[in-house]
Amino acid sequence: MTTFREKLRTAQHAHCSWLCVGLDPVMPRLPEVVRSTEDPLLAFGRTIVENTADVVSAYKPNLAFWLAEGAAGVRALQQLIEEIPDDLPVILDAKFNDVGHTAQAYARAAFEKLGADAATLNPYLGLDTLRPFLDAAEHGVFLLARTSNPSAPQLQDLEVEGRPLYQHVAQLAARWNVELPGTCGLVVGATYPEELGMVREMAPRLPFLIPGIGAQGGDLLRAVEHGPTADGVGPVINSSRGIIYASAGPDFGNAARKAALRLRDQINQQREESA
């Protein structure tokens, strides 16, 4: 059995890529050619995956955009994940958080029903949320430490014992990663480059999921510099809108491919320069 950590590392090596594409379709933004099909979300996602699968090391569908279309959207997501090549890890971005027996239901939704390899979780309820997600070594989670949005500091920067709250979360995650069989990683937004370095120092072995590159304007240099773990698992550097909406025309698949290649190569160039 492959651990999530190994699956991610293997995909990164195989495609020489730290790029993750966010599969976040919003109905009004979908190209006309897709909107006229029977299942627009699936048709869109499928074309994106077909055009980028050899360029990325992971996919990250955000549940919100699929659930926004109700049951039909969830069905499309389920189908899309099934079609993603088996060697590419799928990270379900749902920021799950709930009490023990309810978190168990979410873990079942993420891993058994939707077929993801990992999920993002929110730390506010403590370990009870994580346990059912990390009871098997092939599963992973990325726990929110520092998110990429403007109001992130309202809670995450509150000072606790002389340090911001997000650093406490990083420390808790480092401990939980040792205690539980699954892989515990951290979400640290590229829009807060200083924080990236701080969190890396506190959690040298935890894989990072780094959103905020692209449309949100994050700092790629710092993402590459502080991204890898001490033992060489690269960061999951996510871009969604910059890639999936690269064109609104019928060529959107090819445009997404070009945008993905461009960003992957930018990342790799940055890696060489930082090496």
Next chain:
Amino acid sequence: MTTFREKLRTAQHAHCSWLCVGLDPVMPRLPEVVRSTEDPLLAFGRTIVENTADVVSAYKPNLAFWLAEGAAGVRALQQLIEEIPDDLPVILDAKFNDVGHTAQAYARAAFEKLGADAATLNPYLGLDTLRPFLDAAEHGVFLLARTSNPSAPQLQDLEVEGRPLYQHVAQLAARWNVELPGTCGLVVGATYPEELGMVREMAPRLPFLIPGIGAQGGDLLRAVEHGPTADGVGPVINSSRGIIYASAGPDFGNAARKAALRLRDQINQQREESA
């Protein structure tokens, strides 16, 4: 147009009830008579609603248990909410949290697609998550302050400027409730009775959603004492497993009704004694 606050208050008066029933079906726990139907989750939920609608003032389906059955579960939830009488508010317990444009997709899922009146939200990302949920007066949110689970203190009790984190959340919520058109309430678990009183002091006007009564062993006396707002909106006192699984036999609907009546009356008796 009725605000969420008014809709809740009206339902509480009409049914002389502060009781909310949690609609949280777990497939292996469903009665045999329901499991053999075509749509077990819907059949179960429908029977619970039919037998309790005149006894409760709200319903709270937790998304986890419906999503655990994939698209079929989400379709069942959508249908069930449509069947719940219009005068009863439906609170979608999903503890949503995400960056602005993604939170917008979740708000669409909750209010437009699933037809809920309110949703639970997690405060870790700050105001960005709340804004799309509270941009209309008929919508409400309950923001997690103090959850009912054992590991809740790991983050929620961390000391920030001499006070636990959950109290900061209560203060932020009180401010956001004034700034935004929708109703902002708070989740405070009955399993932490002291905290209930503290939060009520800090946020006298915010409606409370109080989980943890019943299976989780929460303190009903304190829930009743600190539950109501200064202007008389009663708390949403939730029980799930103690009511919906009152019987595993074919009489589960009637058993749920009896359990709901019993708890509603206990709450009302406590109200009289505390008055």
